[in-house]
Amino acid sequence: MNLLPSNRKRSANPGDNPQMVAARARVHTAGAYAPMAAAMVAELSALSVAGPVLDLGCGEGYYCGVLNQALPACALYGVDISRAAVRLAARRCPAADFAVASAFHLPLPDASLDVVLRVFAPSDDAEVLRVLRPAGFYLEICPAPGHLKEVRARLYDTPREHVEAREDVQGLQLVKRSRVQYPLALDAELLSDLVSMTPFAFRGHREKRERLLREALPEVSMAFSLHLFQKAS
Ligand SMILES: C[S@@+](CC[C@H](N)C(=O)[O-])C[C@H]1O[C@@H](n2cnc3c(N)ncnc32)[C@H](O)[C@@H]1O
Structure with a gap:
């Protein structure tokens, strides 16, 4: 369903474009994020x-597909x-309901969800807090310091690390924090898709990006923080 009113759009086709979406799908199919997805499933299970x-x-x-396998009894919704x-999500995971909608104006009633995953x-x-039921959970997964540091070092003159993920969300309490880190072996296609699906595709020097893709990179560091918050009951 498309639930995004045109007066809430800032461009004709907001969000990731079809090339980025296809690149991300190939990266996921290659299993690049599978260890992190397994940790996410363990947290929610x-x-x-x-x-x-x-x-x-x-x-x-x-992630809806992974969750559908792990928690088949839960109703699953995705918005983007x-x-x-x-x-593509609707084709890949028919068990879930998907809508084109903004995370800033969620088309969902107050206090209607047990879990919000980001x-x-x-x-x-404020939207997360509104749609969560009392005692509901919010799992926020962000890149941690060191994530893709090898790519960053090759793209920027002064590469900046990811900062530590936040621990405060107004109205929610942090109940657990964990980290997932692992090396990811890359071939030229996976590296190209990884670069295409991220802001690396647009930022940094074009020449450096082209050199990175030409010279390849055998392995990169993957690092994520998982912060689980809970709404008061
Ligand atoms: C980095 S991608 C992550 C996608 C997915 N969570 C994953 O990890 O595979 C960010 C996603 O947020 C979407 N997005 C950007 N702005 C948004 C907004 N205001 N509301 C909902 N989704 C948005 C993009 O279209 C894109 O699919």
Whole structure:
């Protein structure tokens, strides 16, 4: 469903474009984020939630697919502002319901969700708080310091590290923090897709990007922080 009113759009086709969506789908199919997805599933399975789960900025539905396998009894929803992403998500994970919508104006009732998941996507804390039921959980997954540091070092003159993920979200309490780190072996195609699906595709020097893709990179560091918050009951 497309639930994004045109007066809420800042461009004709907001969000990730079809090329980025396709690149991310190939990276996910290659298993590049599987260890992090396994940690995400472990976090959510331990909560014994039975109610609806929302994936904010769900992209092409990789995490909804993983969650559907792990928590088949839970209703799953995904929203993303990109039409291309939602179209692919609906095909890849028919068990979930997807909508083109903004994370800043969620088309969901107050206190309707047991879990909100956010993986590298923009979000609005007040909206998260509004749609979570009392005692509901919010899992925020962000890149941690060191994530893709080898790519950053080759693209920027003065590469900046990812900062530590935040521990405060107004109205929610941090109940658990964890970190997932692992090396990822790359071939030329996977490296190209990894660069295409991220802001690296547009930032940094074009010549450096072209050299990186030409010279290849056998391995990169993957590092994520998982912060689990809970709404008061
Ligand atoms: C870095 S991608 C992450 C996608 C997915 N969570 C994943 O990890 O595979 C960020 C996603 O947020 C979406 N996005 C950007 N702005 C958004 C907004 N205002 N509301 C909802 N989604 C948005 C993009 O279209 C893109 O799919």
